Amino acid sequence: MPMSGRTRPIEKFAEATARCTAEGAVYGKCVAANYQNVSKDMCAREFMALKDCYLKAAKRKV
C-alpha cells in the first residue's frame, strides 16, 4: 500500500527507467527489427547498455 512519504519501489524503478529512453530505444529497435524470430540474448549487447544506464540512474537518485 502506498503510504504518504514513502515511494513505492515501482515508482523508483519507473523514474530511473525514464532517464534511459535513448538506450531503451536502441534495445527496442533491435528487438522490433526481428520481432517475428526472437531468440534468447539476440540483443544482449543493447540490453546491457540499457541496464547499465538504469543502474547508474537508480544509484544517482537514492
Next chain:
Amino acid sequence: MSRLPQAIRPLCPSNGLTRSLRPSLFSRLSTIAQRSYAISAGGAPIASVFSNPTKHQHRERAALDPHQSRQVDYLRDQVATRLCDRLLDINRTFPQALDFGANACNIARILTRSNPDLDSDKPTTDPIATRIGHLTCADTSSAMLHRDADLPFNADIALTRDHLPNPEHLPYPPATFDLAMSSLSLHWINDLPSVLTQINTCLKPDAPFLAAMSGGDTLFELRGSLQLAEQERLGGIGTHISPLADVRDVGNLLSRAGFKLLTVDVDDIIVDYPSIFALMTDLQAMGEANAALRRDPAGLSREVMLATEAIYRELYGEEGEDGGTVLPATFRTIYMIGWKEGGEQPRPLERGTGESNLTDILGGGGRIG
C-alpha cells in the same frame, strides 16, 4: 468451488484433476451449498485457469485504499456507463435487478446519474434508477462491495450489497430477477457456461441479461511486449495476462446457457499511460492483477520489466500532447444482451413454415446477395 459434484457431471474425468487445482479457501462450505445447476458440457471438461482465492485477495487489498481505488475507476465507470446506455433501449420497469460481480457497485452509481446517455438528443433523461425497484449488488469482495457504501448515491436507489462466498455460485432461487447485469467481472470466472446458466435460471421469463466483459485483444500491446521481452531475455514465455473470451465465443456461450435474442458487440477503450509501470500500477489498484493458477509466484523480474518497457515504447509508443511519448493500452470490452426464454417474447417460426419465397422478395435470378 463451483465444481459440480462428480456424480452429476459424467463428462468430468474421474481423476479429479480440475478439482485438485483449486486451493481450498472455500472448503468450509458444505457440499450441498455448492451444488449447482447441471449444464450439458460438450467436449472437454472446463479446466480451472484462475485462482479464486488470489483474485479475492487482490480485490480486497485494492479496496483497502478507497482513494486510490476510486482514482482507477475510470475504466469500470466508462464501461458501466456504456452498459447502462443499453438499458435505456429497454422500455420497462425492473422491480428486482441483479448486478453480478458488482465491484464497487459502479453500475448502481451510474444508474442514479440523471443523464447516463451522453449522445442522446434529450440532454436530461430521468436516471434509470427510477425504473429499478430494487438492485442486488453481488460480489465476492466485501471490502470492494462496501467501498462506496457511504456515498450519496446510495440514497437514490434501493440497494442491497450481497457478499458471495463463491464467485461462481449464485445463491438465488429460480425466477427471482427481472434484470441481470454484470460489468467487467465475468473475465475472472473459470466456469463461464455454468455461471451463465445460473444467471439464466435466476431470471424471470422474458427478462434481459446485459453484461460487459473484457475480451480478446485486451492489453494486446502489453501481452505482445512481455512475450518479446521474455523471449529475448529468458528464452521462453510465461503467463502474465489472462486468456480472455473472444467475441465469437460469447454468442455460443450465451445460447448454450439458454439465452435467446442475442446481441453481442465490441468496443475498444484506449487509455494512454506515461509508462508500463503506470499501467501495471493502475491494474493492480483496480484489483486486476494476474491471478492465473500457473503464474510464476515470483512475478516479473526487473530485467524483463526493463526490456518490456523499451519494447512497448518502440512498438506502440505514440507522441503525446506534451511532446513526450505515451503508451496506449487497449481495453476491448464485449457487450452482450441475452433474454431468458418465455413470456410474449417473439420467437422464430418453425423451419419449413415460411409462406413466401425469399428469392421472390429479393429478386436476382435465384442468387441471394
